[in-house]
Amino acid sequence: MRKTCLDTVFEIAKKNKKVVFIGSDLGPGVLNEFKKKIPKRFYMEGVCEQAIIGLSAGLALEGYIPYVNTIATFITRRCLEQIIVDLCLHNLPVKLIGNGGGLVYAPLGPTHQAIEDISIMRSIPNMSIISPCDAVEMKLLMLDSVNYKSPLYIRIARGGEKIITSPNKLKKIGKGEILKKPNDHLFITTGVMAQRALDASIYLEKEKNLKVGVLHLPTIKPLDEEILTKWVPKVKKIVTVEENVLSGGFGSSILEFVNSKMPDQSFKITRVGLNDSFIENYGTQEDLLNENSLSVKNLIKKICD
């Protein structure tokens, strides 16, 4: 997914002369082809996230379309004021690409685990957020991103995810998709949690004879209100799933929307996500997800409870 994301930036940059890439201090060889073919629009400016965000704002004020890339925790925490003031207050078309959204960097500890990036970005006026579930969806949304006129945070997962979306569908930032139609139960997911929800729904159909749907929202902000308005009233129970803390995150946004637009439906919603605490263990992402409420088993349990 990460490679697809960056390769697509190169693809876009070849066609659009306004596109520039700005990295902090990424791994050796990142976007080598971009650097070789379009050196003037490739910047690698060192470990200085605050300056890089301001610099991208300056480029955007001059009409350029910057794609800025570094690790998710660094691009959301270190330079938060720059994101708020330089990008969002000026409402500029800068894309922030956060590597390792969620628990991807499990063994590297809490400094690298992006457990609250969705909550942080969600709270800022003018900021939009996408969190695709696989490389196909990533590519289609990246192709759409170049025309997006306001700040956009792109949350990247680990990579190598199973492809569960279709390359032939039209994908637009702001639009959700029913990956599996529900009877009475529905998962609402973002990012790679769509994959876990599908696994849970396959089990539930096979073992419990429950047809549990999956509504996937790769765009966390702005919410696809149309698709929520259509599906929320149709089911009896909803479980939102996110690889992010529950406070202020994806599930909260669904709950807030339903509470304000169809308050009589709010009782249906249960949120699953990370607790309000730092992660104390290392290991693999899979280990940490399973230990922190996001195992397929727990998703099954939440539907059955």
Next chain:
Amino acid sequence: MKIKKNNLDKRSKYLRQLVVDCLLGGGRGHMGSAMSLIEILRVLYDDIVKFNNKDPKEENRDKIILSKGHGCLALYSILADKNFFDKKILKTSSKFDSILGGHPETKVPGVEASTGALGHGLPIGVGMALAAKLKKKKFNIYVILGDGEINEGSVWEAALIASKHKLDNLNLILDYNKMQSYGATKTVLNLEPLKDKWKSFGFYVKEIDGHNVSHLRKNFRAMLKIKNSPKISICHTIKGKGFYFAENNPFWHHKNSFTDEEIKMINKCLK
């Protein structure tokens, strides 16, 4: 550098009068921080930068970013003086429906970047300077920094980047009045040796009396001829310049009310 006791000429006093219009109209504002900037802004707009008040977004204009956004009353005054907007608006400063807030925003004609949180203007200016190079445009970028502001690490991050790219279209101007909010810069967080610091970051550095109009003019013109490195003019200034009771007085850094006696004193200094 020792600053000579400059007597303010008619134009410098007039621009200070406009700042006072904002201050007393809105009943508040960063007075000391604005008054140290007047001659710097006056010379830039009178003699140095290319701007178009009829079309403030004209592509080839020079750009001035007031990174020390709290000095905005001085910027509002010179922009009004240059007819970017009506001078009557100055008196609405800080009022509910005014375009003029306590820090400048791009909704004000002529304001290039919304600032106020410190340490943001230079990185933005670096981005603009890189863009100008990419577009092969000749315009210049001016970033006006405060001395307290350069406590911020983001300033030095951006300085490294400016130097790496040899951004000779980037002109920094430091309003070195040696006072920050709490008190003297040398006691809050000492900046010296400041000239050496900027030099070591790869900048071409000049120190100058920031209230001497002819020296400023000469310096800014000379700076435009320097190539292959970013530049900084360290302007030695006096906080609250022109108002003896406010000069170097941290209690006049920001005021949110004025007594009748203070208003009398302010007006007397403008005569």
